[in-house]
Amino acid sequence: MSCAAGRRGINSARNWLVEPRDYIQLIHFCISSKSLTLAKIIHQHFLKSNFTSSPAISEKLTRLYITCSQLNLARRLFNNIPEPVKKSNVVIWNHLIRGYAWEGPYHEAIDLYNEMIDFGVRPSNYTYPFVLKACSSLQVVDDGKMVHDHAERNGFDKDVFVSTALVDFYVKCGCLEDARKVFDGMCDRDVVAWNAMISGASIHGLYEEVIELVVRMQDAGLGLNSSTVVSVLPAIGESSVLSAGKAVHGYCVRRGFWSEVMVGTGLLDMYAKCGLLDYARKVFYAMGVKNEVSWSAMIGACVICDSTGEALVLYDQMRSENSVDPSPVLLGTVLRACAKLIDLRRGRQIHGYAMKAGSLVDLMVGNTLLSMYAKCGLIDDASKFLEEMDWKDSVSFSAVISGCVGNGYAEVALKFFKRMQGFKIKPDVATMIGFLPACSHLAALKHGACGHSYSIVRGFTSDTSICNALTDMYCKCGKVDIARLVFDRMHTRDIVSWNAMIVGYGVHGLGAEAISMFYQMLAEGWKPDDVTFIGLLSACSHSGLVAEGKRFFISMTQEFKIFPRLEHYLCMVDLLGRAGLLNEAQDFIKKMPFQPDVQVWSALLAACRVHKNVELGEVVSKNIQTLGPESTGNFVLLSNIYSAAGRWDDAADVRNLQRVCGYKKLPGCSWVEVNGAIHAFVGGDKSHQHWEEIIEKLEELLGDIKKLGYSVESSFVLHDVEEEEKERILLYHSEKLAVAYALLMLSPNKPILVTKNLRVCGDCHLALTYISMIEKREIIVRDASRFHHFRSGTCSCGGFW
DNA sequence: ATAGGGTTAG
Known part of the structure; x- marks a missing residue:
């Protein structure tokens, strides 16, 4: 029926006898064409008719207004419906509750639900999913649990729709245990039910459980649909299992899901998390339809894969092509790009924009801004912003704490850690991963050990990163044995764990232990990385194991195919220098494929100081001065070399030169x-x-x-x-x-x-x-x-x- | 014939 035909129908209906079923037919037409104008005409006609107490027509009209997003009109109509009609028709209530559950205000949905019960109307199986949706939007767990209780007592808890809605509600409110209980109690689960549970596990970061659920679902004879795929992809990305990701990609192509926006977004995000920016780009540019989320995901992909400049270019491109205001998530992503590039001009610009757009009330945006200021070393700005935030959480403090530590303000970090307790905010894993390195830095063993106890109490010690931080903390606080205990008791170790222990033994002069740790790591099938060799070489250096150090330096390229960086050469210069092989160290520097920097020369100069070689010391010091500024210690070292040789005048000249050049000696502390x-x-x-x-x-x-x-x-x-x-x-x-x-x-x-x-x-x-x-x-x-x-x-x- | 699930993020 065309619109004109619809109008003719209504006009002619004025002159003829109109039956209730005629209204219903017309309303159906309006619903399918979403025509509000026609809806109003029919409504007016209906009010003048003899059927105003017809429940069926009231019901259809309510649905019509809700379809046209006219909640207020629907509510006015509802309020005028005679009580007996309201009492007899649950569907009208359901329509209105649905309207509020989708568009808000959500509490109206819950109020209406309570009103309907007081009215003596029994909710149907349709009612529960709507109210539960409102409950999860408002994060009101108690109301949702009450609805759950009602559903059970009314015998609807075995309904697939109701149960699935309950699983979804519990998942979204963070009650994964309750969700699991409902899910496990279901007798018939369809794909949607499985998906609700899978997305629950995915949202909560339980990636092994996601995979396990998918396997169980397939065993139950159900195939993955595109929604399943969308929930599974983040799990694959987070655990970086590229082979699984490619398999799912293939499956999507076979089933024809790949053209869906959400599937494409999930795929590109997965590839980015596996480090394949090229694949992510290919998926993105092949997507026919893109939305704000896919743009956000692509910009985020660039940030993860260290193509940060590209991220900002894409953001500008998106803003010029698209009139949509950037979402909080996108603002957060762009701010992270600014933090990585230390682009404060742009960061402050986004700050201003977020303020005007009212996005600062979003805790995620606020925390990302905080993190940006802290990472860029603007601790005062970060601190000021933190004080101004109405809502702060453990993430806010974690951002500031790790920002302080990263910029060398470990003591300030401890202050923020203390301040956080004043706000009754509990430190979480991320907070401790900022706090423990602060203790390492300060060699604050008491604080560190306290952090260890707290981590045990909170069950954080099952986390690999926490144990790595603890290992490092104990090493740096002089307790290598305790560090080793933490290392030995770890559930799962990663390359960082091994490196921490090797470096730890090294700086304590326990070269033999460091080397034995290295061989143990090989025996357990680990592949050493560049950091492992820095630890190993410096361990040799601190223990005077020159021959071993030289051997490792050669095998690192030949056997392990790791290309030495300037840092590795620095370790070698240090190794030769500390052992008193000054000429060999000098030759080594000459043969390096890199330009020696201040640090390399300083290592040699320090060796000249220890081994009292004035001639070479002078040469090296001149080399450093040609390299330009900084390196305050060099003047002091050379001056010390002269003093040691009793050449007081030369020593004084160096100190003068230092003063003239404006370099201050870093005070010993x-x-x-x-x-x-x-x-x-x-x-x-x-x-x-x-x-x-x-x-x-x-x-x-x-x-x-x-x-x-x-x-x-x-x-x-x-x-x-x-x-x-x-x-x-x-x-x-x-x-x-x-x-x-x-x-x-x-x-x-x-x-x-x-x-x-x-x-x-x-x-x-x-x-x-x-x-x-x-x-x-x-x-x-x-x-x-x-x-x-x-x-x-x-x-x-x-x-x- | 009014229903349940999905992507980007500190």
């Missing part, structure tokens, strides 16, 4: 954790509240160790001063202050751990060897390069530092 508080000391700084006791303790120690044969190694003093004065300058070195303070404050018998931002000073090294003897206690110093365990008069570094 040492710190120690006492009762969970970090106490930092800078050489000669008298501001500590226990300064006098510390000096008294140091004087006493100095007197005692001299009796054992210690004498000030004056070559470690920069200036040409009297012997007694030299003693005083060295006495106030930060590492000695920190050790003295620790001896005063910490309970005896337990080892002391002091951390220093630079390499430990040679005189301090000697003094601490003696102090460990007279105090009968282990002193551990973590310096910028490695660990020194001072135990009854010896140091674990064995001179390799």
